[in-house]
Amino acid sequence: MLIDFFLHLKARKLPVSTKEFLTLLEGLQAGLGEHSMEDFYFLARTSLVKDETHFDRFDQAFGEYFKGIEQIPGLEVDLPEEWLKAMMQKHLSPEEKAKLEKLGWDKLMEEFKKRLQEQKGRHQGGSKWVGTGGTSPFGNNGYNPEGIRVGGESSGNRTAVKVWDQREYRNLDDSVELGTRNIKVALRRLRRFARLGAPDELDLDGTIAATARNAGYLDLLMRPERHNAVKVLIFFDVGGSMDDHVKVCEELFSACRTEFKHMEYFYFHNCVYDNVWRDSSRRHSDRTPLADVMHKYGPDYKLIFVGDATMSPYEILQPNGSIEYSNTEAGAVWLRRLADAYPSMAWLNPEPERTWDYRQSIGIIRKILGEQMFPLTLDGLTRAITHLSRKR
């Protein structure tokens, strides 16, 4: 009977496996979760979810499946009305607005609220989304023309100079393991081994030679183990036009993570300016000045940008061109500084290579960085790696 529950978790993108499900059943059989629903919840969580970052998702999925269970944390819907209104106004075209008039704004809002109330706990992913991928008039990614899109993308208009809604960028989730093997193999070429650290490995050849020299008396030689010595600094573009490419980037990210011992990553939005940040959910409070990054990580780091470089040219060339705050120095200045600081760099672009010539901003960045841009495909990655591992 719990098979549906299991499938439901799968459908909610929780990385659960059959083995773990069997463990849960075994636990139930042993009488572990019998006392209360709460015990069952704890047992299910401890056996199925192995990462605290998935706890929230699990709580929601659990609540959805076992409707009527109260007080599963993390299910409250909290949408400020002002924000909703602004959101709707922004996303509706004049025709749609006219259509809306027919139905009546208040009525729609009322309907919407009612629906929310009914659906309490049945929405998906986070506190802002009313639901995704459905055909109901409410929710994101829907196809109902009268629908309200909540927390949606910025209307598909790529060259908008100002983005009005401050979006909370999702932290790039590095759990995507599927399809990353190819990327890993490509990245592996970047590995360069060097002997570092404490001498704790027996140097057999050296020992034989030394012992022979020692007239047969043993002379043990030790040497440090080989470690991966490549240091990588990665800058990820998040939000805005990059949303389309999140999946590809997540794959890259999850592949990178395990490949290098020294890998530092930062996020930026569209173009680099004075600050970058480590955690995209705390990006407004927790910034790192780019100058600090350049001081801290020396020129032996290899710099990799991942971004579509698609923006309005002003964002690169003009001071105050940033869509987020007024920057005193243009993005181009910072890009040049980075290019000077890191002799070994590459820009990976998820946009197809053939479209590059049609986007002015891509041309500008390629000019600044000197043809070090590669498409984010397996082939492009291989080219980028060859480029990066060239001795300089």
Place this chain on the structure above:
Amino acid sequence: MRFEGAENYVTTPDLKLAVNAAIRLQRPLLIKGEPGTGKTMLAEEVAAALGMPLMQWHIKSTTKAQQGLYEYDAVSRLRDSQLGDDKVKDIGNYIVKGTLWQAFEADEPTVVLIDEIDKADIEFPNDLLRELDRMEFYVYETRQLVKARHRPIVFITSNNEKELPDAFLRRCFFHYIKFPDRDTMQKIVDVHFPGIKQALLKEALEVFFGLREVPGLKKKPSTSELIDWLKLLVAEEIPVEALRSPDQKASIPPLHGALLKNEQDMHLFERLVFMAQRNR
């Protein structure tokens, strides 16, 4: 065999259930959580509560999975052979048993703690898959299969420095010790300081949780730091008034070195206090 909580350790219901699931189904329990929330202590307390011996295996960056099973001390055998020692004929003399082997051959069930597994190389957990699953391993040098007489209860702690492989995670139960809320914290302190003055404790917790709120701290003070700090407060007989100040933000709590262990954090905090004082 059931774990019903320990005298010196406050267990939340979900933690208790996770421990019991691990005991009952004989699978390892992986524990994560902020540093200082009592991950390592859990294994000690469970062992004490169940009256079982505890075997600890502390992992370092150079630790190899093999070392937990056994090590073949080739170097001393080589030396003995040069000295003409008779011992050298039996390779068994040079097999040094590791923590897991000791636990496997113990006469009674044991609790095994594999502490800070994330410190080791990324391949480390993969190398232990079969050993933890089947609780057996093969000694190549002596051609001998070591099988657990009693499956030990295995606790594994991680600080999240490295990601653990999926295959490994699938074989474990998982529990995340979240930072205790005020009530749980009160209980924890009561366990450690049964006689503490309530007024002092209240103020101390106030200061402590206030400090955790300070944005941008590199290392937020955790439970173990709070306990240390309280110990100092009690030992130094700091009066309640010293903790209570008209403006929380504008004073540095006494003995704050026990709470903030990082130079940058200390500077940041002092700067904040200084700014608060200036603005008054």
